[in-house]
Amino acid sequence: MAHPKKKWGQNFLRNRGAVAKIVEAIDAQPGELVLEIGPGEGVLTEKLVELPNEIAAIEIDPDLAANLEVRFGDRLALRHEDAVEAELPQRPYRAVGNLPYNVGTPILRRVIADPNCRRAVFMLQKEVADRVIAKPGSDPYGFLTLYVALFAAARTVMTLDPRSFYPPPKVRSAVVVLDPVPPAYTANRELLLELISTSFRMRRKTLVNNLTGWRNLTRGAAEEALKEAGLQPAVRAETLSLADFDRLAHALTR
Numbered sequence: 001m002a003h004p005k006k007k008w009g010q011n012f013l014r015n016r017g018a019v020a021k022i023v024e025a026i027d028a029q030p031g032e033l034v035l036e037i038g039p040g041e042g043v044l045t046e047k048l049v050e051l052p053n054e055i056a057a058i059e060i061d062p063d064l065a066a067n068l069e070v071r072f073g074d075r076l077a078l079r080h081e082d083a084v085e086a087e088l089p090q091r092p093y094r095a096v097g098n099l100p101y102n103v104g105t106p107i108l109r110r111v112i113a114d115p116n117c118r119r120a121v122f123m124l125q126k127e128v129a130d131r132v133i134a135k136p137g138s139d140p141y142g143f144l145t146l147y148v149a150l151f152a153a154a155r156t157v158m159t160l161d162p163r164s165f166y167p168p169p170k171v172r173s174a175v176v177v178l179d180p181v182p183p184a185y186t187a188n189r190e191l192l193l194e195l196i197s198t199s200f201r202m203r204r205k206t207l208v209n210n211l212t213g214w215r216n217l218t219r220g221a222a223e224e225a226l227k228e229a230g231l232q233p234a235v236r237a238e239t240l241s242l243a244d245f246d247r248l249a250h251a252l253t254r
């Protein structure tokens with residue numbers, strides 16, 4: 001067995017109960033591909049290849065990729081690539097992975113934004129999972145929560161403590177299931193994302209303060225847009241729902 005490499009976030013899952021729950025949560029439908037991200041030593045892969053679906057995987061570590069190739073042969077379409085930039089499947093698929101924590105967020109973001117993704121089941125740092133499923137007004141609520149809400153409905157299916165892995169990571173982990181949802185907004189998506197990102201730039205500041213100067217917006221115009229969107233003048237971004245941001249985006253572009 002290869003020595004775990006820290007630079008690729010290699011904390012291998014050793015909890016058999018968790019493996020079973022993750023595989024069950026994928027619930028792949030006939031004809032859908034299952035894409036595993038970061039198969040590592042293959043603890044999930046060995047269960048995935050028992051499914052009737054085609055299984056593909058992306059693994060960055062050449063040593064692990066070579067082992068997986070020998071072990072699974074043509075039961076697994078393995079690509080030795082970086083999942084942060086690798087091409088995603090061109091057909092309907094479900095993604096699954098105990099994501100490397102250093103690149104978990106960018107991988108999650110690109111997968112859920114991909115129109116071919118029918119579901120994603122991802123193990124993340126608990127702190128990141130909390131941000132994904134946060135409610136307005138709570139501490140973890142922020143850009144990531146709203147980004148996810150643009151594309152998917154998210155729920156946590158389990159949390160795991162560090163002893164479930166070898167080597168044990170420093171933090172707790174959680175598995176989230178992300179299901180694509182039809183857009184719950186009507187503003188331009190790029191504008192909305194930019195607005196949300198700007199709104200959370202300085203968390204302690206009021207929304208008006210964060211927005212003033214963005215796209216040459218004057219303080220007066222920002223206040224006016226808030227009013228038009230039915231928002232209080234001293235509101236902070238962390239209390240706003242996606243629907244609030246959507247109204248605000250429209251008010252700002254009128």
Ligand code: SAM
Pocket residue numbers: 008009010011012013014037038039040041042043044058059060061064081082083084097098099100101103
């Ligand atoms: N799935 C295995 C398990 O549960 O034991 C391994 C999980 S380990 C947390 C993360 C895996 O992702 C490692 O195998 C690591 O080499 C791989 N990995 C790290 N960065 C990656 C990247 N950018 N693209 C693809 N795989 C990556």
